[in-house]
Amino acid sequence: MIEKLAKIQVAMLGLILGLCLIIGASVLSSNFKKNEITVTGSAYEIVKSDSASWKVQVSTKAPTSVEAYNKLMAQVPTVAEFLVQSGIKKGQISYLGINNYPTYKRDLKGNYTQDVAFYNYDQILKITSDNPDLINKVYLEIPSLIQKGITLQAFAPEYHYSELNKKKAELLKAATADAKVRAQGMLQATNNRVGKISSVKMGVMQITPSDSNEVSDWGINDSSTIDKKITAVANVVFSVK
Numbered sequence: 522m523i524e525k526l527a528k529i530q531v532a533m534l535g536l537i538l539g540l541c542l543i544i545g546a547s548v549l550s551s552n553f554k555k556n557e558i559t560v561t562g563s564a565y566e567i568v569k570s571d572s573a574s575w576k577v578q579v580s581t582k583a584p585t586s587v588e589a590y591n592k593l594m595a596q597v598p599t600v601a602e603f604l605v606q607s608g609i610k611k612g613q614i615s616y617l618g619i620n621n622y623p624t625y626k627r628d629l630k631g632n633y634t635q636d637v638a639f640y641n642y643d644q645i646l647k648i649t650s651d652n653p654d655l656i657n658k659v660y661l662e663i664p665s666l667i668q669k670g671i672t673l674q675a676f677a678p679e680y681h682y683s684e685l686n687k688k689k690a691e692l693l694k695a696a697t698a699d700a701k702v703r704a705q706g707m708l709q710a711t712n713n714r715v716g717k718i719s720s721v722k723m724g725v726m727q728i729t730p731s732d733s734n735e736v737s738d739w740g741i742n743d744s745s746t747i748d749k750k751i752t753a754v755a756n757v758v759f760s761v762k
Contacts, residue, residue, distance in 0.1 A: 556761045557719055558707065562700025564692045565752040567731050570680035572649070573656040573747075577604075577663065578674040580643040586621065589640040593619070596671050597644055603666055607659045609648055617645040653680050653747045679744040685728075685751070692753035693723055700757040708761065716760030724754030 579600050581592035597616070605611055620643050626636045650656050656678050663675050682688070697718075704715045725740035731748040735741060743749055 557758055558704055558715070558761050559756065559758050560700045560704040560707070561724075561754060561756050562696045562698070562703055563752060563754045564695035564699055565750055566688065566692060567748060567750055568682050568684075568688065570653045570682050570747045570749065572651050572681045572683060573653040573678050574681070575648045575650075575656050575660060575678040576676040577646045577648070578643055578676070579646070580641065580672045580674070582624070582639045582641045584639055586623075586640040586642075589621070589642045590619075593642040593644060597646070599669065599671060600646060600663075600666060600673065603663065604646070604648065604659065607662065608652075608655050609650060609659060613648055613650050615647040615649075617647055619644045653678075656680075657747060677745060680747050680749075681744060682749060682751075688751055689726060689753065692751060693755055696723075696753045696755035697721060697757055700755055701759070704757075704759050714762040716762045719758040719760055721758075722756040724756060727752040727754075 577600060579593065579597050581589050581596060583589035583592055601611075601614055604614060621641060623637045623640050625633045626638045628634055648656065660675055660678050663673070666673060701715060708715060725738065727736055727741045727750075729735050729741050729743050729750050729752070730746040731750045733743075733750065736752075
């Protein structure tokens with residue numbers, strides 16, 4: 522009986538020791554998690570686009586295909602001359618393929634017939650430039666050609682910044698530094714200090730108009746404005762001393 526009781530006591534002691542080890546490991550794990558702090562830092566910079574691309578479509582229509590084509594061939598050079606006189610170089614103008622299609626007549630019920638009402642021709646001029654301000658100026662002025670009987674559509678220019686990848690790296694560094702400052706502020710009231718970085722995760726880049734605070738989970742890549750704001754976000758995990 523005594524021997525059996527001793528065995529039970531030994532078993533209980535082993536169980537207690539096992540529980541202590543599990544609890545101790547849990548406490549250590551909990552302390553490890555508590556010895557880290559996750560902070561989000563951000564940084565932004567206003568940059569000016571250094572290139573632009575722009576398209577202008579010239580359109581004509583006439584009762585016959587030949588007439589419509591000839592009108593287009595007369596008007597496209599007029600548009601190109603306007604661009605050159607406005608300061609755009611000839612080598613910066615590309616002429617894309619000519620598109621043509623017929624427009625059919627409708628009957629009294631509004632249904633299309635097989636009879637052609639007129640023929641349509643159009644051609645797009647593509648302009649590329651390293652002077653975004655000039656492109657913006659000409660874009661605002663080109664509608665004046667309508668007074669000369671030219672039918673055109675000036676698409677909105679696209680503005681780009683060529684040093685974007687370099688700027689992203691610089692801003693990520695600045696966002697990480699900002700995260701450290703924030704972490705130091707959060708720990709200021711305690712006896713702890715910010716330690717080494719455990720991990721860094723870069724958030725999506727936001728490229729917006731310079732006066733915009735818009736953000737998107739998928740990121741924004743604005744090409745509609747010359748002056749842009751590039752914002753970088755870094756999620757940083759620091760050890761806590």
